[in-house]
Amino acid sequence: xxxxxxxxxxxxxxxxxxxxxxxxxxxxxxxxxxxxxxxxxxxxxxxxxxxxxxxxxxxxxxxxxxxxxxxxxxxxxxx
Numbered sequence: 001x002x003x004x005x006x007x008x009x010x011x012x013x014x015x016x017x018x019x020x021x022x023x024x025x026x027x028x029x030x031x032x033x034x035x036x037x038x039x040x041x042x043x044x045x046x047x048x049x050x051x052x053x054x055x056x057x058x059x060x061x062x063x064x065x066x067x068x069x070x071x072x073x074x075x076x077x078x079x
Contacts, residue, residue, distance in 0.1 A: 015035075018038065019064070021060065023053075
């Protein structure tokens, strides 16, 4: 058997809600599906590899901060 420990693996299920993000490390086997009517955005691991992880997270949290300000009337996101 090529993967003898596979029979001992424990599956993990998560539900990612609006405004949340799930980071799956490079080369981890996974599957995903969208549930509900809302749009979904998927970022492929090849764009966010180990070298770019910190930069991606910084940019993501900057974006979330701007979204929060806008939602409280501080301006408008264009584009």
